[in-house]
Amino acid sequence: MPLPIHLAVDSPIPIYRQITDQLQxxxxxxxxPQGTSLPxxxxxxxELGCSVITTRRAYQDLEVAGLIQTRQGLGTFVANVNQEKQDSHRLSTVEKDLRKTIESSFRMGVSESTLTTLFTQxxxxxxTESSKQGGSSDE
Incomplete structure (x- = not known):
């Protein structure tokens, strides 16, 4: 199954970096998850229509970061990523998304109090929707 990686050839971000960032x-x-076999x-x-050198560079960067590991004769696999690293990434992603929303809201003239009220709502x-579906929204 091909990985869901989409490259933007017109992007100023190098192709190897796009691959690295998306795999990360x-x-x-x-x-x-851990143990997943990578192509x-x-x-x-x-699959991506790029050079082997480019994908090698991306894999090397991910290996140095401890996110993947290559086993001679077996292939490349997702490494055991500790929970702290995953939690940190998740919170960082949420913070970035919230920041974008807040900045956009302020540019549109939405007041802080209105934004706070809307966020709470x-x-x-x-x-409520999550609890009806049996999901958990608290950690």
Whole structure:
């Protein structure tokens, strides 16, 4: 199954970095759990339409970061990523998304008090919907 990686050739971000960033997101978000077998650098290069050197660079960066490991003769796999690293990534992602929303709201002239009220309302709605579906929204 091909990895859900989408490259933007017109982006100023180098292709290897786009691959690295997207794989890191897939791993730290838990979409690719520990032990998941990754395609070889040649297969990934073919799937993405880029050079083997590019995919090799991305895999090397991920290996240095401790997110993947290559086992000679067996392939490349998602490494055991500690829970603290995953939690930190999750909170960082939420913070970035909240920041974008707040900045956009302020640019549109939404006041802090209105934004706070709206946030509280939406939070309560999501918690209610989540509890009806049997999900958990608290940690």
């Amino acid at each position: 997101e897939l791993i730290l978000s838990g979409i690719l 070889s650098i040649r297969i990934l290069a073919k 939406v939070l309560q709605q999501v918690k």
